[in-house]
Amino acid sequence: xxxxxxxxxxxxxxxxxxxxxxxxxxxxxxxxxxxxxxxxxxxxxxxxxxxxxxxxxxxxxxxxxxxxxxxxxxxxxxxxxxxxxxxxxxxxxxxxxxxxxxxxxxxxxxxxxxxxxxxxxxxxxxxxxxxxxxxxxxxxxxxxxxxxxxxxxxxxxxxxxxxxxxxxxxxxxxxxxxxxxxxxxxxxxxxxxxxxxxxxxxxxxxxxxxxxxxxxxxxxxxxxxxxxxxxxxxxxxxxxxxxxxxxxxxxxxxxxxxxxxxxxxxxxxxxxxxxxxxxxxxx
Amino acid sequence: xxxxxxxxxxxxxxxxxxxxxxxxxxxxxxxxxxxxxxxxxxxxxxxxxxxxxxxxxxxxxxxxxxxxxxxxxxxxxxxxxxxxxxxxxxxxxxxxxxxxxxxxxxxxxxxxxxxxxxxxxxxxxxxxxxxxxxxxxxxxxxxxxxxxxxxxxxxxxxxxxxxxxxxxxxxxxxxxxxxxxxxxxxxxxxxxxxxxxxxxxxxxxxxxxxxxxxxxxxxxxxxxxxxxxxxxxxxxxxxxxxxxxxxxxxxxxxxxxxxxxxxxxxxxxxxxxxxxxxxxxxxxxxxxxxxxxxxxxxxxxxxxxxxxxxxxxxxxxxxxxxxxxxxxxxxxxxxxxxxxxxxxxxxxxxxxxxxxxxxxxxxxxxxxxxxxxxxxxxxxxxxxxxxxxxxxxxxxxxxxxxxxxxxxxxxxxxxxxxxxxxxxxxxxxxxxxxxxxxxxxxxxxxxxxxxxxxxxxxxxxxxxxxxxxxxxxxxxxxxxxxxxxxxxxxxxxxxxxxxxxxxxxxxxxxxxxxxxxxxxxxxxxxxxxxxxxxxxxxxxxxxxxxxxxxxxxxxxxxxxxxxxxxxxxxxx
Numbered sequence: 001x002x003x004x005x006x007x008x009x010x011x012x013x014x015x016x017x018x019x020x021x022x023x024x025x026x027x028x029x030x031x032x033x034x035x036x037x038x039x040x041x042x043x044x045x046x047x048x049x050x051x052x053x054x055x056x057x058x059x060x061x062x063x064x065x066x067x068x069x070x071x072x073x074x075x076x077x078x079x080x081x082x083x084x085x086x087x088x089x090x091x092x093x094x095x096x097x098x099x100x101x102x103x104x105x106x107x108x109x110x111x112x113x114x115x116x117x118x119x120x121x122x123x124x125x126x127x128x129x130x131x132x133x134x135x136x137x138x139x140x141x142x143x144x145x146x147x148x149x150x151x152x153x154x155x156x157x158x159x160x161x162x163x164x165x166x167x168x169x170x171x172x173x174x175x176x177x178x179x180x181x182x183x184x185x186x187x188x189x190x191x192x193x194x195x196x197x198x199x200x201x202x203x204x205x206x207x208x209x210x211x212x213x214x215x216x217x218x219x220x221x222x223x224x225x226x227x228x229x230x231x232x233x234x235x236x237x238x239x240x241x242x243x244x245x246x247x248x249x250x251x252x253x254x255x256x257x258x259x260x261x262x263x264x265x266x267x268x269x270x271x272x273x274x275x276x277x278x279x280x281x282x283x
Numbered sequence: 284x285x286x287x288x289x290x291x292x293x294x295x296x297x298x299x300x301x302x303x304x305x306x307x308x309x310x311x312x313x314x315x316x317x318x319x320x321x322x323x324x325x326x327x328x329x330x331x332x333x334x335x336x337x338x339x340x341x342x343x344x345x346x347x348x349x350x351x352x353x354x355x356x357x358x359x360x361x362x363x364x365x366x367x368x369x370x371x372x373x374x375x376x377x378x379x380x381x382x383x384x385x386x387x388x389x390x391x392x393x394x395x396x397x398x399x400x401x402x403x404x405x406x407x408x409x410x411x412x413x414x415x416x417x418x419x420x421x422x423x424x425x426x427x428x429x430x431x432x433x434x435x436x437x438x439x440x441x442x443x444x445x446x447x448x449x450x451x452x453x454x455x456x457x458x459x460x461x462x463x464x465x466x467x468x469x470x471x472x473x474x475x476x477x478x479x480x481x482x483x484x485x486x487x488x489x490x491x492x493x494x495x496x497x498x499x500x501x502x503x504x505x506x507x508x509x510x511x512x513x514x515x516x517x518x519x520x521x522x523x524x525x526x527x528x529x530x531x532x533x534x535x536x537x538x539x540x541x542x543x544x545x546x547x548x549x550x551x552x553x554x555x556x557x558x559x560x561x562x563x564x565x566x567x568x569x570x571x572x573x574x575x576x577x578x579x580x581x582x583x584x585x586x587x588x589x590x591x592x593x594x595x596x597x598x599x600x601x602x603x604x605x606x607x608x609x610x611x612x613x614x615x616x617x618x619x620x621x622x623x624x625x626x627x628x629x630x631x632x633x634x635x636x637x638x639x640x641x642x643x644x645x646x647x648x649x650x651x652x653x654x655x656x657x658x659x660x661x662x663x664x665x666x667x668x669x670x671x672x673x674x675x676x677x678x679x680x681x682x683x684x685x686x687x688x689x690x691x692x693x694x695x696x697x698x699x700x701x702x703x704x705x706x707x708x709x710x711x712x713x714x715x716x717x718x719x720x721x722x723x724x725x726x727x728x729x730x731x732x733x734x735x736x737x738x739x740x741x742x743x744x745x746x747x748x749x750x751x752x753x754x755x756x757x758x759x760x761x762x763x764x765x766x767x768x769x770x771x772x773x774x775x776x777x778x779x780x781x782x783x784x785x786x787x788x789x790x791x792x793x794x795x796x797x798x799x800x801x802x803x804x805x806x807x808x809x810x811x812x813x814x815x816x817x818x819x820x821x822x823x824x825x826x827x828x829x830x831x832x833x834x835x836x837x838x839x840x841x842x843x844x845x846x847x848x849x850x851x852x853x854x855x
Contacts (some may be wrong), residue, residue, distance in 0.1 A: 010712050042693050055712050060693035062540055063703040065563050071530040075537025078521050083694040104526040259519045266542050270492030271518050272661050278486055282476035
């Protein structure tokens with residue numbers, strides 16, 4: 001039996017050649033190599049082509065609303081912090097609609113792993129600009145080209161002292177897999193921005209376009225140097241760095257909540273028999 | 284005994300402190316107590332008041348006339364002097380306003396001076412005022428002293444003693460100087476509990492096994508958030524202040540999906556942001572309880588005032604079609620038990636239950652002998668542990684006779700819990716199949732709805748069983764209308780039909796006959812468009828012709844409402 005058989009989900013509805021297939025493959029291989037069973041983790045996803053991701057692997061799944069992956073994932077993680085919680089979103093989903101949630105999830109440093117399928121375009125709605133679409137790109141709904149600054153998720157994350165910030169490329173499955181594994185084994189909120197060509201609607205940022213530009217961070221790169229990391233995160237254009245850009249160790253949000261130090265909230269019985277004591281306080 | 288005390292002043296002067304101490308002293312004395320507050324959306328200045336009514340008999344509303352006015356500013360005298368009863372008295376400190384009132388029923392008590400000389404600090408002035416009121420009433424100060432000792436226990440011996448001395452100074456001064464005070468207070472009985480609508484919802488949630496409360500602060504719902512936070516440690520509850528209400532509702536949904544009882548609370552503006560989340564909970568069949576404390580809109584409206592104008596909004600909140608339950612408790616006691624029922628129904632039927640209150644109920648205090656906690660229900664409808672493990676296979680949204688699919692918990696049981704905001708199959712996977720779509724709508728809506736309707740209690744009739752005049756109302760107006768009915772009953776065959784389990788309408792329909800048989804039906808709502816009456820027509824076809832509405836953000840008062848009802852009676 002194929003070792004990845006246990007992670008085989010329903011038939012994907014992605015376009016042939018979509019960068020998402022490589023992400024799915026890298027993810028499943030990472031799960032297998034980490035020794036996870038499908039019930040060991042939950043994927044919370046949003047809306048967009050990336051939102052369908054959990055259906056195409058096998059896992060506990062909450063495929064929620066556009067932009068709202070992180071709040072749902074936060075609720076799950078706070079209730080059961082022993083369960084591994086992954087969030088899968090697209091660039092429009094997470095950086096546009098859910099931008100506020102991203103900021104605050106990073107601030108909390110809740111131990112959620114966020115994988116963003118960043119194709120720099122809206123795929124599901126067929127080709128409008130996303131926050132990561134480059135300036136000047138003409139689309140169906142930006143007839144004079146994109147005027148807004150391109151959103152830089154990595155710089156934002158480092159500014160918020162995100163505990164794990166990485167970029168990977170769907171064109172290199174084994175590197176992507178290693179990044180996914182590192183994110184998962186790291187303790188704290190992890191953002192992995194995955195460059196993912198959209199073969200149907202992004203005719204600029206193609207496989208070829210990325211291949212010509214991406215390079216791997218050298219072995220002597222120190223991801224714990226925040227200022228250097230900030231500088232590195234600003235690199236975009238002719239050369240685009242891949243790898244773990246920034247890394248810092250700090251307590252997670254759930255570490256700091258005293259009532260779940262011994263047991264998860266899920267493992268605790270509701271204390272309904274103490275309601276008499278509560279009402280006594282009203283006298 | 285039936286006395287009303289009004290404490291008026293600017294925000295920041297300590298009106299709430301004086302009011303809270305007094306109302307607790309009265310409740311401890313065993314009196315029936317009702318309090319309500321009127322405040323502005325500011326931290327300092329403006330005009331606020333706190334009204335306390337005490338009686339030997341159960342009371343459910345404030346009255347317009349007052350017996351003691353504690354004026355902490357000139358504005359209080361200007362606005363409320365006319366509300367004083369014939370034997371009513373005002374108490375004030377002339378050094379505050381640099382003005383002395385030459386009226387026999389105005390008692391000048393030097394709050395500040397007595398605070399400095401007896402308590403050693405002008406911070407004790409409010410305690411002097413408390414003592415003065417107790418002195419004017421001629422009440423035995425024993426309970427006052429006990430309550431002060433208990434309240435300031437944590438602050439140490441010195442603070443306790445200076446407060447005790449200040450209270451005593453105010454008490455003695457007022458007792459001696461108020462020669463015209465002729466109040467007769469009743470003897471002490473066993474202490475009563477004193478609870479607000481917000482506290483009752485918080486307590487009701489905790490009594491129902493609440494484990495997770497996520498919210499964004501918004502008046503007048505913040506009291507629930509504060510209450511739950513105060514008890515988070517003792518009852519092992521996670522409280523999370525979300526970045527916005529969208530996050531708050533989605534966190535609660537995530538928490539519920541993960542296997543515990545979760546809730547959020549907000550007011551109209553925040554509820555607007557939660558609407559997509561309600562639809563999400565509907566599609567994913569995730570149990571969810573939301574407290575919606577209404578305030579006047581549109582938009583920011585009157586942030587600290589009261590209104591019942593979000594009934595339709597709550598009713599229609601969420602795109603698409605799915606069942607939802609709305610409750611609108613009339614009293615803190617009802618808020619406590621309906622919150623319990625909300626959690627039960629939400630989990631049993633995997634739906635959203637919205638508890639509608641408003642600023643009036645949220646902040647009003649009612650007194651009770653006790654809540655009968657044996658009436659609380661707790662049943663865990665989720666499939667956990669061994670029971671879940673024993674299942675041969677598991678499909679989160681499996682078709683069943685009742686439409687209710689087993690609610691499993693993700694993780695560790697080898698069964699996968701899968702759900703989707705997209706239409707999904709029995710397993711929870713995304714689908715666009717027309718056959719499955721129809722079966723899912725049938726399951727979520729048509730199968731569950733009649734079962735939910737069986738759980739809904741019919742409206743409560745207060746007054747005679749065969750009324751000629753019937754007053755319809757819902758939610759927080761219960762207490763006011765009840766007192767109106769008590770007054771009218773002296774001359775008419777009158778009743779109140781009060782709705783607190785608002786939607787869906789109950790399966791039991793016998794109450795409709797009461798409406799049909801009544802000669803004069805008056806609908807009373809704290810909004811401009813009689814939303815409940817329109818809902819009633821939508822569900823039963825009955826059209827109500829007579830309406831009394833108030834939408835200036837202030838609660839109805841018994842006396843003016845009585846007058847308006849008389850007008851309607853006179854018209855026929």
